[in-house]
Structures are given as C-alpha cells and as structure tokens.
Amino acid sequence: MVRLDSKVPEGNIAEKWTNHKFNMKLVNPANKRKFSVIVVGSGLAGASAAATLAELGYKVKVITYHDSPRRAHSIAAQGGINAAKNYQNDGDSVYRLFYDTVKGGDFRAREANVHRLAEVSNNIIDQCVAQGVPFARDYGGLLDNRSFGGAQVSRTFYARGQTGQQLLLGAYSALSRQIGKGAVESLTRREMLDVVVVDGVASGVVVRNMITGEIERHSAHAVVLATGGYSNVFFLSTNAMMCNTTSIWRAHRKGAFFGNPCFTQIHPTCLPLHGENQSKLTLMSESLRNDGRIWVSSKVADMRNPNDIPENERDYYLERKYPSFGNLSPRDISSRSAKEVVDEGRGARGTESVYLDFSDSIKRLGKNVIEERYGNLFEIYETITGENPYSVPMRIYPAPHYTMGGLWVDYNLMSSVPGLFVLGEANFSDHGANRLGASALMQGLADGYFVIPYTIGNYFAGEKPALIGTDHAEYNNTVSEVQDRIKQLLSIKGGKTVDEFHKKLGRIMWNKVGMARNKKGLEEGIGEIRELRSEFYKDVNVVGSGEGVNQCLERAGRVIDYLELGELMAVDALAREESCGAHFREEYQTEEGEALRNDEEFAFVSAWEFKEDGKWDLHKENLKYEYVKFATRSYK
Amino acid sequence: MSWFFRSLDSSIGKKILMALTGLFLILFLMIHLAGNLALFKNDGGLAFNNYSSTLRSLPVIPILEIGLGLGFLLHIIQGVRLWWLNRSARSEKYKINTPSKGSSIFSRTMVYTGSITFIFLVIHLRSYWYTVITEGHEVDLFNLVKTSFQDPVYSGFYIVAMALLGFHLNHGFQSAFQTFGWNHVKYFPFIQKAGTLYAILMAVGFASMPVYFLLGGQ
Amino acid sequence: MSEHKLNLKLMIWKQSGPDVKGKFQEYKVSVSPDSSFLEILDDLNDSLERSNKEPVTFESDCREGICGTCGLVINGLPHGPLSRIATCQLHMRHFKDGDTVYVEPFRANTFPVIKDLMVDRSALDRIMHAGGFISINTGGVPDANEIPIPKEISSFAFDAAACIGCGACVAACKNSSAMLFVSAKVSQFALLPQGQPERYQRVEKMIKVMDEEGFGACSNTYACEAECPKGISVKNIARLNREYIKAKVKSHNLD
Known part of the structure; x- marks a missing residue:
C-alpha cells in the first residue's frame, strides 16, 4: 500500500513555509534552461505558473484547448480576491485569514497549506497591481476593499464585478511577455488526453490537436496540471461549456490519487432554468440576498402569477426555519432548502426556481435605493429572463459552482505521481469541505506565482536533466490507448447524442450526489451511473471522424470521463459518513437540521487510488488541527 | 526608408498624413470661399476680377499653388491607397451588410464622396484655373464663371458635388481631430458640431454661387 | 416564461x-x-x-x-x-x-x-505578445499601496481593460481594423503609472505587429465601439494615436 506523505514541513505554522523555502534545493541558473515543464491549462494557476517558471529560466510549454490562453474560465469570476493586507485597519492578519479559511472549510483542509495561502495572499495583490490590474480604489488613490462571504473583516480586493477577468488578463499579460520572448511555447487548441508515465514518473502528455485531429506527444521534466474544476459533471453548472475533468481524470487513472471528490460547492443565487435546452447556469451576486426575501407558495404546483399569491399563502422558508439568519443563511443551507421546496413541488410556477422578492424592500427603501444597489444586476436579470424584477419577483435556483475536491497533492503541490504537479481548482488542497468567497482566485494565483516556482525547483534539483524522448515505448503505448479510445467512440454509432447522456448524468448527480445525500440515494446513484456508462458505450452517436475539427468527439471524450468521475464522487460521498461543509449526508444532522461533523472518525482527506473501472482503494491522510480548534457552526 | 517615412507609412501614419493634408485643404477651402464671395458684389464682376488678378500677381502664389497641388495629390493618393489596403483586409465580404448603428453614413462613404469631389476638382480646374493659366491674365474670369453657371447641367453637377463635399467635410473635419488624438470628453462634441457647421457653410457657400447665377444674378 | x-x-x-x-x-x-x-x-x-x-x-x-x-x-x-x-x-x-x-x-x-462559424483570432494574441504587458517578473514588486492612483484614472484604465478580446471590433470595421483592441491595451497601460517605463516602446511594437498581421487602418467610422460587447470607447483610439505620435517623436528607435 502506498504511504500518503503530505510532506508538511516541521516547525511552527508561521515558519513552515519560510523554513521550507530555505531548506529546498535550488537549481543552478545555468541548469534551469535544461529543465522543461509542460503546463496544461492557462487560467489563473496555469498562466501564472507558466509565466513565472519561464521567468526563472525553465523551458515551458503551455497547453490549452482554447484559441487563446485568455479565455480560461477564471475570467468569469466576479466577486474578488482575498488578501490579509489589513489595509482597512480592521484587525485582519495572515493568521486571521488562515483561521477563517480553515474554519470555513469545516476542518477538512490541511492547516499548513492554508497558512501558506494566507501568507502569500499579500504578495499576490502586490504582483497584480504591478502588472497593471485596475483594482477598485478609493478617492485617495489607495486600494479599496469590501467584505465578502460573511467575513468580519474587509479583505476582498475587487475590480468591479470582473475581478477574475482582470486577474486573468494580468497573468495572461505576463504569459504573453514570455511567449513573445520565446521562453514559453504556446500550444493552443490542443486538448490533453493522457499523461505519459515512465517508470512511475510523469514524463509528458499526449494531446489531440483540435484543428487537425493529430495526436501529438510532448515530453518534459515535469507536468503541471492546472485545468480547473469538474462542476460540469452536473451538466448544468456555472462553469463554462468546455470545462472538463479529462486531464485530471486521465492522470488519476495513471496513478494520481483523487482527493475528496465529493466536495462540491453549490451556489444559491443563480438564474433559473428556462427549459430543457438550457446549456448552463449564470451566477447572480449573493449580495441580492441582503434585500430580497426568498419564498415559494405554500401550495404544491401553484401556477398563479406570484403577485397574485396572497401573503398568507407564501412560505418564506428561510426566515421560518432560520429566524436569526433568515435570507442570509449560508450558501449550503440556503441551497439545500431551495431544492427541498422545489422537490416538494412548490417551485415558482411549478418550475425549478424559488422567488427572490424585492417588493418589501422597494416599499421600505424606495425603488431608487434598490436601483442604486442592484441596478446592474437587475438589468442582467432582465436581459436573460425578459422579466422585470422591479415588478415581478426574481426567480433564482442553486447551481454547482466550484469543486473543492481534485487531485491529491502534497505540500509541494505534487500528486502521488512524481513529476506531476497539480494547481488551482484542479487540486484538492486548500479549501477543505467548503470554499469561502473570494478564495478561489487567491489559491489559483498563490499556487502559480508563489508556490510551484519554488517546489518544482526542489524537485528538479534531485532529477537528471536528460529528457525521455517521445519515441519511448511508453509514449507509443499511451498514444495507441488514446487512439483506440477515439476509434471506439467513433465506432459506436448508436441512436443517442452525447448531450443526452451528459444531461442524464447531470440529473443523477443533481438528485443523488447533489446538495443533500443519503446512503440509499448514493447507492442507487452508483448503479444508475454504471448503467448509463454501459449504455453510452452501446448507444452513443459520435458524428464525424477523428480528423479535423470535431466538437462532437471532443464532448464525447469529456462526457465519458464524467461518467467515471461521477461514480467516484458518489463512492466518496457514501464513504464519508458524516456531514461537513458542502457535503451533507441526511443521516448525519442535528435535530435542527444542521450538518453533523464526525471529527473522531472523519478528520481525514479521502485520497482514492484507481484500480480498475469502478474500483478504487481509499487512502486516508489524517488531518491534525494544532492551531485552529474544532468548533461547530450554528446559524439558528 | 528612414524611420520618418516608415512611421508615416504605418497604419496610423497613413491616417495622420490624411488628417494633415485634410486639415490643410479645409483651411484652403475657407480662404477660397471667402475670396470668391466677391462674386456676389453687384458690380459686373469688377471686385471679383480685381481679386483674382491681384492674387495672380502675387509672387508667392505659384509656390502656394504647388503646395496646394501637393496637398491635394497626397490626400487623394493616400486616400485611394488606404481604401485599397483597407478593402483588401477582407477578401471574403459579408453576405449580409447591416450598417452599424454607431457609424454615420458620412464616415462609411468617404471614398465615394471623395472620388466625386476629385472628378469635380478636375472639371473645376479645367474650367477656370487652366483657362487662366493658358490664356493669361487678360481673361474675364467673372464672365467665365457667370456663363458656365448659367448652364443648368454644369451648375447642377456643381451643386450636387458641393453637397457631397459637405458630407466629406462633415466626417473629415472631426475625423482629423480624432486621428491626432484630440478626442476629449469636453471638447470633442464641440469639434463635431463645428465640423458639421463648417461642412454646411462650405457646401452652402460654394453652392450658392451657381444658384445665384442660375436664378439670374447680375 | x-x-x-x-x-x-x-x-x-x-x-x-x-x-x-x-x-x-x-x-x-x-x-x-x-x-x-x-x-x-x-x-x-x-x-x-x-x-x-x-x-x-x-x-x-x-x-x-x-x-x-x-x-x-x-x-x-x-x-x-x-x-x-x-x-x-x-x-x-x-x-x-x-x-x-x-x-x-x-x-x-x-x-x-x-x-463553419469558427475563426482563428490568434493574430490578436500575437499583438499582445509584442507588448501587451508590463515587463516585471514575479516577486520583488513594491507594496500594492505604494503608488496611489487617482480613482478616476484607475476607472478609465478599467474601462479600457474590460476588453474581452472577442474581435467584434475587427469584424464590425469595414477595414477589418484592430485599432480598438490595440488601443484598449495601450490605453490601460498608458493611463497607469505602472505602464510608464515602457509607454512608448509598447505602442510602437504593438502597432508594428498589428500592421504586419494585415489588419486595416482606422477610418473613424466608430462601428467598433457600437458593436463592442463591453462598449470600449473610441476615445481609446484617439489616445492610441496620440501615444503613437509621441512615441515616434520621442523614442530613440530608428525602426
């Protein structure tokens, strides 16, 4: 059995990273150009890593399936990025950010990682400002902050509602500079289909050129995966259309352990579904909950116009169940409650949505004040739904948004396959069972700018500069595996489309492996996913050939990997017999319906080792909390 | 080529040359119109002929004429070049063309209004400037103008050309300022209005001459 | 519904x-x-x-x-x-x-x-590779609050930085000009103090690549602004022109 070594350095939490940086071996500057790195993904983590590694002198290739690195989905993050700058003099500190993040993650994150994240958070802001990122400023010309996600300090830096865009464009500009210099080779419109492992060490990747269809081989001394999360396993999520799990899933099948796959975050305020052909969900700022009241009809299948439903027939369920927090109850509670009432058949006009009503606030504060606060959000809402939220209550519904789970990595961000590093949302590392608002951007950039550049050097210092060529037998094997898989997909020629399978999988995941899970549902879910997977192999129709552009083939490859990952998510959720953070097992709740954590038995990271289709071994990385003491939240 | 000509030949450089020559021609048109207002003096052409012969006798005029000719030439050649280069940046055209709400008809038709202005210029030069050059100072320019404008076909073409020149100037005026980078939130609306006013003044001013003679002036 | x-x-x-x-x-x-x-x-x-x-x-x-x-x-x-x-x-x-x-x-x-409807817009990336950045390495940068930037200037820079690089400006322009795209990046950095050290060489380099790629010149029809999903203003093009003229006058670059 493989021993799971987190490689967390010894010493006081505040000194671990500093000491580790000193103790790590360095690569001689002249030797750096002899080492090459492949970075897959060009979002915040990937672009920042690729740019920084190239600045240090390593030879870098960056691979993305987009036409340009700037399109990565980090671009869509709205809210902001946390940092412990304490510019507002409100008592923030590295330690407080660390503390809040561990607590927010419901005690399922690794303390040392989180502390390092909080430490480098300040460097990130400095770096981004130096790149020309136009963060919000106050009249005096200094940076502005806002509070976010229930934090009691104002530590969130933001750039209007487009913080992710501005940060990504900053990283993209740093990357562009290195591409222009020839230090980074940019390989766009290529999808990674497998990692090549030679003698247990990651040696390169196999990618499909999405224009020519050619299967290409790329080798390097290390492979860095920064390919984002897997919320699209639900089909409908706030993720972009192309977001997928293929790169990390294929790495998982090649030996990289998958950490906490069942930890998925559902965002409570997204735009509602309009029909069967809905392609994705759009996030609306959570700030709307400050002045909106959430309700549904107390009757099942009430098709009346919401304005015609009298007050006494309305159920303000959050205010009813959680009187002290009401409409501002935490994300998971508010998401779960919405699904409950919809499952009871009480959704707005029979649809999958609940009302978010501003009429009381408009009465109390006047339309002007509401317009001032939420004008642009109301406009977005109206553009998309065609309904005017000033006169008709908004409709909202929860949507999968972020996956805390991902490939297991040690303190150096290296997976269980030596030479394979995983950054950003693609790894499991820093958020535990629940991610706080404005922390995703922070983690992506921390990993890319300030962690991997050090830890990869330490790895290289112990390696020989000789590079395994792409003519090695293992490359031939991997390429033929990939080609066989493509051939297989193209040859099924069944009667159903790829999207039909994806939507079916999404339904199973949403209902059985979604916000509220139970043993029975999870077991059923596993069975249904397996059945769907075998049906896929019998009845899917992938149109066209493997040559040239074939978006249908691209989607098919992603969906089949989701069909495998979905099962592991259910397996993980079944094994974790407790409720924590975003993982809510109905069997494990307090009398008030609160999540009931089991720190005695489940204070560990589940790291799953792939054995064969539908079979995994569980490894446990026990989590010790030496600084932040176990505590239970209450929102009653 | 030196850095100077290379810079002028860049996409922005070409535009700057258009704007510079354009503004020069804009200035010329104002002076030209002001002088020609002498046509309206009800003295049988005395004032106008005096004005024209005085101009002719000034030694600086032939030099200015060369400058003016160069200005026109550069503006025209550069305009045609830009049109050709810009056009060939899209070999396969759109099948459906819907004008964007934000762009004016004047801006999209510069090459056409410019071309017609060029044809006008050739005819205009042939009618007057060439006659003066070839026949010397004794020509009764006023009578020449009066006779030609009494021809409704000639006058009609003249009036249409002036309207199109107005369109050309309407965009050209503010466009030159934009090209120089003088687009400020406070002053640009004024420049745009001034441009339109200038264009109307020029078009109406020049067109009023054939109209005057057509209607039996003097 | x-x-x-x-x-x-x-x-x-x-x-x-x-x-x-x-x-x-x-x-x-x-x-x-x-x-x-x-x-x-x-x-x-x-x-x-x-x-x-x-x-x-x-x-x-x-x-x-x-x-x-x-x-x-x-x-x-x-x-x-x-x-x-x-x-x-x-x-x-x-x-x-x-x-x-x-x-x-x-x-x-x-x-x-x-x-079909899929086009190759990598030319825009190549313009960015030429100068769409501030030449600093990771680490060793001053504290973020070291340089105060007037709120208004920061806001103008943001307006320009909001460009999503979709290429609609090129598609809308009768000349297929990329001036709005280039001007957005040049403006963002020309406005901010961080962009000053490379201010002139940036605009020279980006325009050079823009021309080499074969984009048309600007005719000031302003169709780009009208079709831009982020409403990037043509005032940025004016600023780009200004920056270019200044650069050509001031720089020591003989190209």
Missing part, C-alpha cells in the same frame, strides 16, 4: 475549411423565446447529430459574455442586433416568428475561417 414557440429559418454559413468555398445552409427551427441564441444552435446540433448529420461548428465557452470565445455575425451585425452584449447573451425573444436569420462568421483576412 413563454409557452409559445418561434418558427425561424436559419441561414447558417457552412465552410469545411479555410481554403474551401462556403455557402449558406438553410435550417428550419422551432424555438422557445426564452432560449439563448447559442442554445438554439445547441438544439439544432443535437437534432443533426441524432440524424447522423454533421453539426454546425461554432465556438463558445463561458456563456456569460466575458470569455470572448463566441462571436457570430447575425443578420449582418457582430454579436447580433442588440448592443453591449456578446453573442451568448442574445436571447430569442428579440426575434419574431417567421424571421429569417443569417449567421456568418467574423470575416477578416486576419481571422481565417477554420470551419
């Missing part, structure tokens, strides 16, 4: 490769007015795949109007008839039952068609 359906005739540009002649192909669809434009293309593709016919190739990713991947010319207008949105934010309720809708790719020699 509407129950009724719109019956539309879609005329979609089909072209199997960059050097092949393309043509419009007619598709009849019945759609919900609540769907987005791209969702009806998804639907169309789903039904084509079901009958084993080749789907229409088009690109999109975030579907929130921020990634800049999507870009269709709908009835002659980049990103469709509404202003200030990307194609993915266009909904069918803006069409009428019985409409014929023409869908073309962004057209410019600098944006060669790859397949």
Whole structure:
C-alpha cells in the first residue's frame, strides 16, 4: 500500500513555509534552461505558473484547448480576491485569514497549506497591481476593499464585478511577455488526453490537436496540471461549456490519487432554468440576498402569477426555519432548502426556481435605493429572463459552482505521481469541505506565482536533466490507448447524442450526489451511473471522424470521463459518513437540521487510488488541527 | 526608408498624413470661399476680377499653388491607397451588410464622396484655373464663371458635388481631430458640431454661387 | 416564461475549411423565446447529430459574455442586433416568428475561417505578445499601496481593460481594423503609472505587429465601439494615436 506523505514541513505554522523555502534545493541558473515543464491549462494557476517558471529560466510549454490562453474560465469570476493586507485597519492578519479559511472549510483542509495561502495572499495583490490590474480604489488613490462571504473583516480586493477577468488578463499579460520572448511555447487548441508515465514518473502528455485531429506527444521534466474544476459533471453548472475533468481524470487513472471528490460547492443565487435546452447556469451576486426575501407558495404546483399569491399563502422558508439568519443563511443551507421546496413541488410556477422578492424592500427603501444597489444586476436579470424584477419577483435556483475536491497533492503541490504537479481548482488542497468567497482566485494565483516556482525547483534539483524522448515505448503505448479510445467512440454509432447522456448524468448527480445525500440515494446513484456508462458505450452517436475539427468527439471524450468521475464522487460521498461543509449526508444532522461533523472518525482527506473501472482503494491522510480548534457552526 | 517615412507609412501614419493634408485643404477651402464671395458684389464682376488678378500677381502664389497641388495629390493618393489596403483586409465580404448603428453614413462613404469631389476638382480646374493659366491674365474670369453657371447641367453637377463635399467635410473635419488624438470628453462634441457647421457653410457657400447665377444674378 | 414557440429559418454559413468555398445552409427551427441564441444552435446540433448529420461548428465557452470565445455575425451585425452584449447573451425573444436569420462568421483576412462559424483570432494574441504587458517578473514588486492612483484614472484604465478580446471590433470595421483592441491595451497601460517605463516602446511594437498581421487602418467610422460587447470607447483610439505620435517623436528607435 502506498504511504500518503503530505510532506508538511516541521516547525511552527508561521515558519513552515519560510523554513521550507530555505531548506529546498535550488537549481543552478545555468541548469534551469535544461529543465522543461509542460503546463496544461492557462487560467489563473496555469498562466501564472507558466509565466513565472519561464521567468526563472525553465523551458515551458503551455497547453490549452482554447484559441487563446485568455479565455480560461477564471475570467468569469466576479466577486474578488482575498488578501490579509489589513489595509482597512480592521484587525485582519495572515493568521486571521488562515483561521477563517480553515474554519470555513469545516476542518477538512490541511492547516499548513492554508497558512501558506494566507501568507502569500499579500504578495499576490502586490504582483497584480504591478502588472497593471485596475483594482477598485478609493478617492485617495489607495486600494479599496469590501467584505465578502460573511467575513468580519474587509479583505476582498475587487475590480468591479470582473475581478477574475482582470486577474486573468494580468497573468495572461505576463504569459504573453514570455511567449513573445520565446521562453514559453504556446500550444493552443490542443486538448490533453493522457499523461505519459515512465517508470512511475510523469514524463509528458499526449494531446489531440483540435484543428487537425493529430495526436501529438510532448515530453518534459515535469507536468503541471492546472485545468480547473469538474462542476460540469452536473451538466448544468456555472462553469463554462468546455470545462472538463479529462486531464485530471486521465492522470488519476495513471496513478494520481483523487482527493475528496465529493466536495462540491453549490451556489444559491443563480438564474433559473428556462427549459430543457438550457446549456448552463449564470451566477447572480449573493449580495441580492441582503434585500430580497426568498419564498415559494405554500401550495404544491401553484401556477398563479406570484403577485397574485396572497401573503398568507407564501412560505418564506428561510426566515421560518432560520429566524436569526433568515435570507442570509449560508450558501449550503440556503441551497439545500431551495431544492427541498422545489422537490416538494412548490417551485415558482411549478418550475425549478424559488422567488427572490424585492417588493418589501422597494416599499421600505424606495425603488431608487434598490436601483442604486442592484441596478446592474437587475438589468442582467432582465436581459436573460425578459422579466422585470422591479415588478415581478426574481426567480433564482442553486447551481454547482466550484469543486473543492481534485487531485491529491502534497505540500509541494505534487500528486502521488512524481513529476506531476497539480494547481488551482484542479487540486484538492486548500479549501477543505467548503470554499469561502473570494478564495478561489487567491489559491489559483498563490499556487502559480508563489508556490510551484519554488517546489518544482526542489524537485528538479534531485532529477537528471536528460529528457525521455517521445519515441519511448511508453509514449507509443499511451498514444495507441488514446487512439483506440477515439476509434471506439467513433465506432459506436448508436441512436443517442452525447448531450443526452451528459444531461442524464447531470440529473443523477443533481438528485443523488447533489446538495443533500443519503446512503440509499448514493447507492442507487452508483448503479444508475454504471448503467448509463454501459449504455453510452452501446448507444452513443459520435458524428464525424477523428480528423479535423470535431466538437462532437471532443464532448464525447469529456462526457465519458464524467461518467467515471461521477461514480467516484458518489463512492466518496457514501464513504464519508458524516456531514461537513458542502457535503451533507441526511443521516448525519442535528435535530435542527444542521450538518453533523464526525471529527473522531472523519478528520481525514479521502485520497482514492484507481484500480480498475469502478474500483478504487481509499487512502486516508489524517488531518491534525494544532492551531485552529474544532468548533461547530450554528446559524439558528 | 528612414524611420520618418516608415512611421508615416504605418497604419496610423497613413491616417495622420490624411488628417494633415485634410486639415490643410479645409483651411484652403475657407480662404477660397471667402475670396470668391466677391462674386456676389453687384458690380459686373469688377471686385471679383480685381481679386483674382491681384492674387495672380502675387509672387508667392505659384509656390502656394504647388503646395496646394501637393496637398491635394497626397490626400487623394493616400486616400485611394488606404481604401485599397483597407478593402483588401477582407477578401471574403459579408453576405449580409447591416450598417452599424454607431457609424454615420458620412464616415462609411468617404471614398465615394471623395472620388466625386476629385472628378469635380478636375472639371473645376479645367474650367477656370487652366483657362487662366493658358490664356493669361487678360481673361474675364467673372464672365467665365457667370456663363458656365448659367448652364443648368454644369451648375447642377456643381451643386450636387458641393453637397457631397459637405458630407466629406462633415466626417473629415472631426475625423482629423480624432486621428491626432484630440478626442476629449469636453471638447470633442464641440469639434463635431463645428465640423458639421463648417461642412454646411462650405457646401452652402460654394453652392450658392451657381444658384445665384442660375436664378439670374447680375 | 413563454409557452409559445418561434418558427425561424436559419441561414447558417457552412465552410469545411479555410481554403474551401462556403455557402449558406438553410435550417428550419422551432424555438422557445426564452432560449439563448447559442442554445438554439445547441438544439439544432443535437437534432443533426441524432440524424447522423454533421453539426454546425461554432465556438463558445463561458456563456456569460466575458470569455470572448463566441462571436457570430447575425443578420449582418457582430454579436447580433442588440448592443453591449456578446453573442451568448442574445436571447430569442428579440426575434419574431417567421424571421429569417443569417449567421456568418467574423470575416477578416486576419481571422481565417477554420470551419463553419469558427475563426482563428490568434493574430490578436500575437499583438499582445509584442507588448501587451508590463515587463516585471514575479516577486520583488513594491507594496500594492505604494503608488496611489487617482480613482478616476484607475476607472478609465478599467474601462479600457474590460476588453474581452472577442474581435467584434475587427469584424464590425469595414477595414477589418484592430485599432480598438490595440488601443484598449495601450490605453490601460498608458493611463497607469505602472505602464510608464515602457509607454512608448509598447505602442510602437504593438502597432508594428498589428500592421504586419494585415489588419486595416482606422477610418473613424466608430462601428467598433457600437458593436463592442463591453462598449470600449473610441476615445481609446484617439489616445492610441496620440501615444503613437509621441512615441515616434520621442523614442530613440530608428525602426
């Protein structure tokens, strides 16, 4: 059995990273150009890593399936990025950010990682400002902050509602500079289909050129995966259309352990579904909950116009169940409650949505004040739904948004396959069972700018500069595996489309492996996913050939990997017999319906080792909390 | 080529040359119109002929004429070049063309209004400037103008050309300022209005001459 | 939410490769007015795949109007008839039952068609590689609050930085000019103190590559601003011109 070594350095939490940086071996500057790195993904983590590694002198290739690195989905993050700058003099500190993040993650994150994240958070802001990122400023010309996600300090830096865009464009500009210099080779419109492992060490990747269809081989001394999360396993999520799990899933099948796959975050305020052909969900700022009241009809299948439903027939369920927090109850509670009432058949006009009503606030504060606060959000809402939220209550519904789970990595961000590093949302590392608002951007950039550049050097210092060529037998094997898989997909020629399978999988995941899970549902879910997977192999129709552009083939490859990952998510959720953070097992709740954590038995990271289709071994990385003491939240 | 000509030949450089020559021609048109207002003096052409012969006798005029000719030439050649280069940046055209709400008809038709202005210029030069050059100072320019404008076909073409020149100037005026980078939130609306006013003044001013003679002036 | 359906005739540009002649192909669809434009293309593709016919190739990713991947010319207008949105934010309720809708790719020699409605916009990236950055390495930078930047200047810089790089400005311009795109980046850095050290060489380098790539020149028709999903102002083009003139006058670069 493989021993799971987190490689967390010894010493006081505040000194671990500093000491580790000193103790790590360095690569001689002249030797750096002899080492090459492949970075897959060009979002915040990937672009920042690729740019920084190239600045240090390593030879870098960056691979993305987009036409340009700037399109990565980090671009869509709205809210902001946390940092412990304490510019507002409100008592923030590295330690407080660390503390809040561990607590927010419901005690399922690794303390040392989180502390390092909080430490480098300040460097990130400095770096981004130096790149020309136009963060919000106050009249005096200094940076502005806002509070976010229930934090009691104002530590969130933001750039209007487009913080992710501005940060990504900053990283993209740093990357562009290195591409222009020839230090980074940019390989766009290529999808990674497998990692090549030679003698247990990651040696390169196999990618499909999405224009020519050619299967290409790329080798390097290390492979860095920064390919984002897997919320699209639900089909409908706030993720972009192309977001997928293929790169990390294929790495998982090649030996990289998958950490906490069942930890998925559902965002409570997204735009509602309009029909069967809905392609994705759009996030609306959570700030709307400050002045909106959430309700549904107390009757099942009430098709009346919401304005015609009298007050006494309305159920303000959050205010009813959680009187002290009401409409501002935490994300998971508010998401779960919405699904409950919809499952009871009480959704707005029979649809999958609940009302978010501003009429009381408009009465109390006047339309002007509401317009001032939420004008642009109301406009977005109206553009998309065609309904005017000033006169008709908004409709909202929860949507999968972020996956805390991902490939297991040690303190150096290296997976269980030596030479394979995983950054950003693609790894499991820093958020535990629940991610706080404005922390995703922070983690992506921390990993890319300030962690991997050090830890990869330490790895290289112990390696020989000789590079395994792409003519090695293992490359031939991997390429033929990939080609066989493509051939297989193209040859099924069944009667159903790829999207039909994806939507079916999404339904199973949403209902059985979604916000509220139970043993029975999870077991059923596993069975249904397996059945769907075998049906896929019998009845899917992938149109066209493997040559040239074939978006249908691209989607098919992603969906089949989701069909495998979905099962592991259910397996993980079944094994974790407790409720924590975003993982809510109905069997494990307090009398008030609160999540009931089991720190005695489940204070560990589940790291799953792939054995064969539908079979995994569980490894446990026990989590010790030496600084932040176990505590239970209450929102009653 | 030196850095100077290379810079002028860049996409922005070409535009700057258009704007510079354009503004020069804009200035010329104002002076030209002001002088020609002498046509309206009800003295049988005395004032106008005096004005024209005085101009002719000034030694600086032939030099200015060369400058003016160069200005026109550069503006025209550069305009045609830009049109050709810009056009060939899209070999396969759109099948459906819907004008964007934000762009004016004047801006999209510069090459056409410019071309017609060029044809006008050739005819205009042939009618007057060439006659003066070839026949010397004794020509009764006023009578020449009066006779030609009494021809409704000639006058009609003249009036249409002036309207199109107005369109050309309407965009050209503010466009030159934009090209120089003088687009400020406070002053640009004024420049745009001034441009339109200038264009109307020029078009109406020049067109009023054939109209005057057509209607039996003097 | 509407129950009724719109019956539309879609005329979609089909072209199997960059050097092949393309043509419009007619598709009849019945759609919900609540769907987005791209969702009806998804639907169309789903039904084509079901009958084993080749789907229409088009690109999109975030579907929130921020990634800049999507870009269709709908009835002659980049990103469709509404202003200030990307194609993915266009909904069918803006069409009428019985409409014929023409869908073309962004057209410019600098944006060669790859397949159907998918074009290659990498020329924009190459302009960025030439100078769309501030030359600093990771680490060793001053504290973020070291340099105060007036709120207004920061806000102008943001307005320019909001560009999503979709290329609609090029597609809308009768000259296929990329001036709005380039001016947005040049403006962002020209306005901010961080951009000053490379201010002049940046604009020189970016314009040089822009010209080499074969984009047209600007005719100040301002169609780019009108079609830009983020409403990037042509004032940025004025600033770009100004920066370029200053650079050419001041720099020591003899190229």
